[in-house]
Amino acid sequence: MTLRAVVKGVGHYLPERVVPNTEFEATLDTNDEWIKARSGIERRHFAAEGETTSSMASAAARAALKDAGLEPSDIDAIVLATSTADLTFPSAATMVQAELGMENGFAFDVQAVCAGFIYALSNANALILSGQAKRVLVIGAETFSRIMDWTDRSTCVLFGDGAGALVMEASEQDGTAQDRGILATDLNSDGRHKELLYVDGGVSTGTTGYLRMQGNQVFRHAVEKLASTATKAMERAGITPGDVDWIVPHQANIRIIQGTAKKLGLPMENVVVTVQDHGNTSAASIPLALSVGRARGQIKDGDLIVTEAIGGGLAWGAVVLRW
Numbered sequence: 001m002t003l004r005a006v007v008k009g010v011g012h013y014l015p016e017r018v019v020p021n022t023e024f025e026a027t028l029d030t031n032d033e034w035i036k037a038r039s040g041i042e043r044r045h046f047a048a049e050g051e052t053t054s055s056m057a058s059a060a061a062r063a064a065l066k067d068a069g070l071e072p073s074d075i076d077a078i079v080l081a082t083s084t085a086d087l088t089f090p091s092a093a094t095m096v097q098a099e100l101g102m103e104n105g106f107a108f109d110v111q112a113v114c115a116g117f118i119y120a121l122s123n124a125n126a127l128i129l130s131g132q133a134k135r136v137l138v139i140g141a142e143t144f145s146r147i148m149d150w151t152d153r154s155t156c157v158l159f160g161d162g163a164g165a166l167v168m169e170a171s172e173q174d175g176t177a178q179d180r181g182i183l184a185t186d187l188n189s190d191g192r193h194k195e196l197l198y199v200d201g202g203v204s205t206g207t208t209g210y211l212r213m214q215g216n217q218v219f220r221h222a223v224e225k226l227a228s229t230a231t232k233a234m235e236r237a238g239i240t241p242g243d244v245d246w247i248v249p250h251q252a253n254i255r256i257i258q259g260t261a262k263k264l265g266l267p268m269e270n271v272v273v274t275v276q277d278h279g280n281t282s283a284a285s286i287p288l289a290l291s292v293g294r295a296r297g298q299i300k301d302g303d304l305i306v307t308e309a310i311g312g313g314l315a316w317g318a319v320v321l322r323w
Contacts, residue, residue: 001172001173001174001175002172002173002174002175002179003128003129003170003171003172003173004170004171004172004173004179004180004181004182004183005124005125005128005129005136005168005169005170005171005181005182006168006169006170006171006173006180006181006182007166007167007168007169007180007181007321007323008068008070008135008167008168008169009064009065009066009067009068009069009070009166009167010063010064010067010164010165010166010167010287010290010291010294011060011061011062011063011064011065011066011067011164011165011291012060012063012162012163012164012165012284012287012288012291012292013056013057013059013060013063013162013163013164014045014161014162014278014288015045015046015047015048015051015056015161015162016045016048017045017046017047017048018043018044018045019043019044019045019046019160020032020042020043021035021036021041021042021043021157024153024156024157027150028150028151028153028156028157029153030153030157035157038253038255039157039158039253039254039255039275039279040253040254040255040257040273040275040276041157041158041254041275041276041279041280042276042277043276043277043279044159044160044161044277044278044279044281045160045161045162045278046145046160046161047143047145047146047161051143051161052086052143053082053084053085053086053092053141053142053143053163054085054086054092054095054096054099054141055099056141056143056161056162056163057080057082057092057093057096057139057141057163057165058095058096058099058100059163060139060141060163060164060165060287060291061078061096061100061137061139061165062100063165063291064137064165064166064167064291065100065137065167067167068167068169070135070167072100072101072102073102073103073104074135075100075102075104075105075135075136075137075167076104076105076106076127076132076133076134076135076136077105077106077107077124077127077132077133077135077136077137078093078096078097078102078105078106078107078108078136078137078138078139079093079107079108079109079110079120079123079124079127079136079137079138079139080092080093080096080107080108080109080110080120080138080139080140080141081109081110081111081112081116081117081119081120081138081139081140081141081283082109082110082111082116082140082141082142082282082283083111083113083116083142083144083199083282083283083312084142084143084144084146084147084282085109088203091107091108091109092109092141093107093108093109093139094107094108096139105133110123112189112283112311112313112315113197113282113283113311113312113313113315114250114252114280114282114283114285114309114310114311114312115250115283115309115310115311115313115315115316115317116140116282116283116309116311117138117140117164117283117284117285117286117287117309118185118187118286118307118308118309118316118317118318118319119187119315119317120138120139120140120283121138121166121168121182121185121319122185122187122317122319124136124138124168125168125182125185125319128168128169128170133170134169134170135167135168135169135170136167136168137165137166137167137168138165138166138167138168138287139163139164139165139287140163140164140165140281140282140283140284140285140286140287140288141162141163141164141283141284142161142162142163142281142282142283142284143161144159144160144161144211144280144281144282145159145160145161147199147208147209147210147211148210148211149210149211149212152210154213154215155211155212155213155215157279158252158253158279158280159211159279159280159281159282160278160279160280160281161281161284162278162281162284162288163284163287163288164284164285164286164287164288164289164290164291165287165291166287166290168181168182177237177238177239177243178322179322180302180322180323181321181322182319182320182321183236183237183238183239183320183321183322184233184234184235184236184237184319184320185233185236185317185318185319185320186229186230186232186233186236186317186318186319187315187317188225188229188315188316188317189313189314189315189316190313190314191313191314193221193313193314194312194313195214196213196214196217196218196221196312196314197211197212197213197214197218197311197312197313197314198211198212198312199211199212199312200212218310219253219255219256221310221314222252222253222256222259222260222310223256223259223260223263224263225310225314225316226249226250226256226260226308226309226310226316226318227260227263227264229308229316229317229318230247230260230264230306230308230318231264232318233306233308233317233318233319233320234306234320236320237320239304239320241264241265241266243304244266244270244304244305244306245270245299245303245304245305246270246271246272246293246298246299246303246304246305246306247260247261247264247266247270247271247272247305247306247307247308248271248272248286248289248290248293248299248305248306248307249261249271249272249286249289249307249308249309250280250285250286250308250309250310250311251273251274251275251278251279251280251281251285251286251288251289252275252280252285252310253275253280254273254275254276257271257273257275260308272289272290272292272293272298272299273289274288274289274292274293282311283311285309286307286309290305290307299323300323301323302322302323303322303323304320304321304322304323305320305321305322305323306318306319306320307319307321
């Protein structure tokens with residue numbers, strides 16, 4: 001028998017405010033068609049005043065716990081992926097722990113920008129396989145609207161806010177590629193590419209800063225690195241692209257999603273796409289897509305899923321799991 005980290009529940013939260021592309025036309029030299037043609041994005045959600053990363057993460061966590069049929073007291077750990085925590089410290093994860101009324105266990109944040117949820121899921125997997133936790137709440141949550149330069153049309157139209165969560169649980173499986181749960185992970189980073197995607201401020205520099213991106217260069221790296229990490233993870237899991245039911249990619253740009261699927265030899269019919277409705281929600285995008293894909297009836301029990309992401313760092317990675 002082999003211990004696996006299995007998905008027990010999933011949920012998400014989106015702010016009430018929906019911002020269509022047309023809303024940017026009043027302040028920027030842009031329009032709906034220009035944004036859709038370059039990104040596939042049609043609308044996104046922005047957090048309300050007073051709404052924070054931890055509050056959205058807590059809402060997504062409650063939805064995932066409800067789906068799992070569990071209480072906060074059943075959870076041993078919280079791993080929260082975010083680049084936009086409420087405060088410099090404490091971690092947003094401990095704030096969620098308090099909000100849920102969870103007095104046991106431990107909680108911490110993971111920061112790998114858009115690849116954050118892949119890193120968080122890999123950490124949760126390691127906690128479960130090592131016996132340090134039986135059930136882990138894995139959350140991705142972001143308020144990227146708070147770090148946008150609203151004069152930069154190349155970036156501010158791309159991002160949105162939201163949160164998604166998975167409950168992962170230890171389960172004894174047979175040790176084959178037919179097992180439920182996480183079958184393989186692959187993580188990578190290369191700090192030489194910092195200038196391609198970063199925020200030009202931080203605690204030690206004394207400013208909050210704004211997101212800066214060299215979009216063409218990020219695109220060039222993204223398709224190659226996403227296809228490569230997905231392939232490595234599939235090889236480790238002992239599967240081929242033909243075995244995959246769904247790719248659930250980081251929802252950054254429809255052209256990156258299409259390019260990666262093509263490089264992997266999989267049709268878009270096998271890709272869960274939510275970028276048109278949410279924009280790029282960074283670390284929240286994959287759990288959001290998993291939750292929405294499940295709610296749509298796309299993702300079913302037993303489905304084999306490859307999920308991959310790339311973000312600032314550069315940091316990128318993939319996870320293969322069976323639902």
